Amino acid sequence: MALLAELTHRCPLKCPYCSNPLELERASAEMATGDWLRVLDEAAALGILQIHFSGGEPMVRRDLPVLVRHAAGLGLYTNIITSGVLLTDEAMTALLDAGVDHIQLSFQDSDPANAERIGGYRGGHDKKLAAATRIKGAGLPLTTNFVIHSHNVDRVGEMIAMAEALGSARVEIAHAQYYGWGLRNRAALLPSRDQLDQATAVVEAARLRLKGIMIIDYVVPDYFAARPKACMGGWGNRFLNITPSGKVLPCHAAETMTDITFPSIRDHSLADIWATSDAFNRYRGTDWMPDLCRSCDRREIDWGGCRCQALALTGNAAATDPACAKSPDHFLMAQAVGESRPNAELVARG
Amino acid sequence: MIGEDAVPRFGAGVKFRFDKVRDAWVLLAPERLFQPDEIAVEILKLIDGVHTISAIADTLAARFEAPRDLILADVVTLLQDMADKGVIRL
Numbered sequence: 001m002a003l004l005a006e007l008t009h010r011c012p013l014k015c016p017y018c019s020n021p022l023e024l025e026r027a028s029a030e031m032a033t034g035d036w037l038r039v040l041d042e043a044a045a046l047g048i049l050q051i052h053f054s055g056g057e058p059m060v061r062r063d064l065p066v067l068v069r070h071a072a073g074l075g076l077y078t079n080i081i082t083s084g085v086l087l088t089d090e091a092m093t094a095l096l097d098a099g100v101d102h103i104q105l106s107f108q109d110s111d112p113a114n115a116e117r118i119g120g121y122r123g124g125h126d127k128k129l130a131a132a133t134r135i136k137g138a139g140l141p142l143t144t145n146f147v148i149h150s151h152n153v154d155r156v157g158e159m160i161a162m163a164e165a166l167g168s169a170r171v172e173i174a175h176a177q178y179y180g181w182g183l184r185n186r187a188a189l190l191p192s193r194d195q196l197d198q199a200t201a202v203v204e205a206a207r208l209r210l211k212g213i214m215i216i217d218y219v220v221p222d223y224f225a226a227r228p229k230a231c232m233g234g235w236g237n238r239f240l241n242i243t244p245s246g247k248v249l250p251c252h253a254a255e256t257m258t259d260i261t262f263p264s265i266r267d268h269s270l271a272d273i274w275a276t277s278d279a280f281n282r283y284r285g286t287d288w289m290p291d292l293c294r295s296c297d298r299r300e301i302d303w304g305g306c307r308c309q310a311l312a313l314t315g316n317a318a319a320t321d322p323a324c325a326k327s328p329d330h331f332l333m334a335q336a337v338g339e340s341r342p343n344a345e346l347v348a349r350g
Numbered sequence: 351m352i353g354e355d356a357v358p359r360f361g362a363g364v365k366f367r368f369d370k371v372r373d374a375w376v377l378l379a380p381e382r383l384f385q386p387d388e389i390a391v392e393i394l395k396l397i398d399g400v401h402t403i404s405a406i407a408d409t410l411a412a413r414f415e416a417p418r419d420l421i422l423a424d425v426v427t428l429l430q431d432m433a434d435k436g437v438i439r440l
Contacts, residue, residue: 045371047371047372049376049378050378077365077378079380101365101380102363102380102381104380140362141361141362169362169363212433212436214436
């Protein structure tokens with residue numbers, strides 16, 4: 001089980017596919033250090049094994065080393081998901097001293113000018129390269145992350161080479177996910193079928209070449225799939241997300257479901273929320289499924305796909321994910337691909 | 351195929367520990383989690399960055415009073431798989 005702790009929605013970057021919601025939580029709404037320390041205690045007791053400190057940019061929180069130290073003391077595996085632009089020597093030393101296990105560093109492209117255009121942060125690329133050097137210098141395993149879309153997908157080979165040159169133990173080549181900001185910018189971000197196929201071929205060849213040297217995790221876009229992804233490994237099955245203000249969600253995009261009241265960790269225990277809340281039970285298991293999913297032999301493999309995507313594209317969160325070829329709404333995916341306009345303007349996140 | 355003289359060690363950022371909540375051993379790696387079966391747990395417990403694959407097979411063969419070549423095959427298969435996943439270095 002894993003917990004994604006979104007410590008803040010603040011971020012120096014403005015990526016147009018940001019996984020944060022369109023309505024970002026303000027700094028004044030963020031939980032205090034003490035609240036997060038209690039969350040960590042309760043997470044460990046609940047059986048959470050890994051904690052991902054994320055954001056926004058988690059490093060804008062000055063108490064990050066305090067939280068990492070507390071998590072490490074509880075035996076939690078601590079991971080920081082960062083843009084790296086704030087990872088100075090001092091910050092690296094503090095995190096290492098606190099016992100951080102792993103850092104995932106994002107890059108927006110292998111091409112610096114385009115990377116900085118996408119991230120909306122001038123000078124960011126060099127800072128990220130310096131961050132990679134610091135992470136490696138500290139003896140930590142490095143994961144580099146590239147979100148890919150029509151504006152950079154043709155450079156997947158260069159991205160993998162860059163990850164290798166930086167000494168990454170692992171690289172994530174993740175097609176943008178179309179929720180929140182990504183959905184808003186979908187037409188401008190969706191690659192073509194040809195671009196996807198070429199990127200996939202490059203990844204597969206690199207995997208063979210780099211077996212045992214660097215792991216390549218490849219996340220494909222649902223829009224070209226025949227079967228849906230097992231979103232979050234199933235709703236309320238092995239994943240929790242906590243927003244900066246303390247709302248507990250089964251996935252980071254779940255707040256698009258306006259008919260669900262997501263409980264706050266300020267009012268309830270994590271164990272209670274996990275076991276008994278409507279939010280976590282609404283789409284848990286297989287009972288909620290439409291007949292199409294419940295009668296499918298893949299029902300406990302893909303769990304009906306993604307509820308947020310079903311809602312965003314069909315208006316019904318309890319529908320089969322349109323990514324599934326069996327869904328009556330599957331045509332919506334091809335339609336979106338047909339409507340993609342690579343030259344459309346990107347709306348930077350707020 | 352890996353040789354008997356190789357010394358296996360955990361990769362950077364990999365932790366093998368007992369989880370009290372699950373009452374089971376878990377293998378934690380960057381953004382990945384493995385729940386090894388009983389045989390794998392016995393093998394992984396013997397990884398200390400000093401002992402060779404050959405020594406690990408000797409220990410297990412003696413402990414379980416099992417044919418060494420069968421044990422060795424299990425050890426090599428597991429460690430090769432783990433090495434391919436980046437969890438074990440050889």
